[in-house]
Amino acid sequence: MSEDRLAIDTKSAADAGKVSLRSLADIDGRTLAARTARALVAELESDAGGADRLSAGERALIVRAAITSAMCEDAETRWLTGHPIDVAAYAALTNNLRRLLTTVGLKRQPRNVTPDLRDYLAAHAEPADGDDSVTIEPAPRKPAKRARVSETLEPDILPCPIPPAPGDSQ
Template identity: 40%
Template sequence: MPPNRPPATKLAPTQRSAVTNGPLFIDGDGNSPWSRRYKDLCSEHASDLGGADALSQSQLSLIRRAATLSVQLEQMEGRLSEGLDADMDLFGRLAGHLRRILETLGIERKAKNVTPTLQQYRAQRQVGRL
């Protein structure tokens, strides 16, 4: 951005893009089931990272891409659940792209601790479960 130009959020509404001013998409239906799920995912991903106010435009852009891929993958899974065909090569590539975006955002896989405490272990032993 040129040094003398203010960021888009500081410009008057008439000088900003319609998308910057509010509507979700340049074209399309913001009330479709796809759009509602997309908005939910964007909100949830932003929440995982501390809220939209704490994120850069680059991070928000990546969140939008992740939500788009997630919805597409969910639609493909829905077709599979109905016994319909889906392009599994495309599915795998989309899943890989989604994983890389989520890793870039810092959303990481965390192992769940399934080790019982000493008290739980003793209780299970007394019941004869171990």
Template identity: 50%
Template sequence: MHIELPGVTPPIPDEKIKVSLLSINDLDGRTNAAKTARAMRRDIVADLGGEDQLSAIERALVDSVAISTAIIEDAQVRWLKGEPGVNLTEITTIANARRRDMQLLGVKRNMRDVTPSVDDYIAATYGEGAR
């Protein structure tokens, strides 16, 4: 006996289930999106010491960051061009997820010292002979 309920999809027999999961390696390498994602992945892997230094979860995080970066860059440029349908809330959500993935990978902000030394300041302000 089979009862059909409104809004409920009947179960699919096991022999008809076919699952195909795609990865970054399945991208058509000729598209700009694929080139951007792969270049970002290559750069992140290099920053982290190479493929052989990464765990399985780190490789998955790298793929996530690379793909989300390509999506974010594309959406931002489309928004700047004034194309319709670009949702800034969605871009921000993806960017926040990317930031969390980057933190899990250990990516950090590298601050640089932009303050001149006292000697450099005096020399720039009063000339080289003022030291």
């Protein structure tokens, strides 16, 4: 196996027969790859409308996309610095990343950040002198607009006479 390929060793002498499953959250985040992956997770979650709006499946796909992206960046850096890379593995990673991002969604999902009117008014209202409480009362309604005379006429009575058509007798 070449040094560029990732080897997954699930057994060691210390824990024979045990498999330790670790995630991005479990590792030390001081490496550049971990910081890059975590930053991309945060950006993708934000693009998807926020972490609180994601399903567990969407969150898992976002984490996979971030880790795959970090692996692509590592391969790209190696190649740009003159080190050999496995081009087939790199192509598979970039294709996998494209599919993950397409599944999650490449378009930004806007979040509704409009405050509730009552909350907005309560936050911007000033209390009366010596009173710490704020009372929000609805504004008085304006009186209804009076209709114009032309709007009250019957449909068959027009405000100006129509001349008779030629040939009509009166």
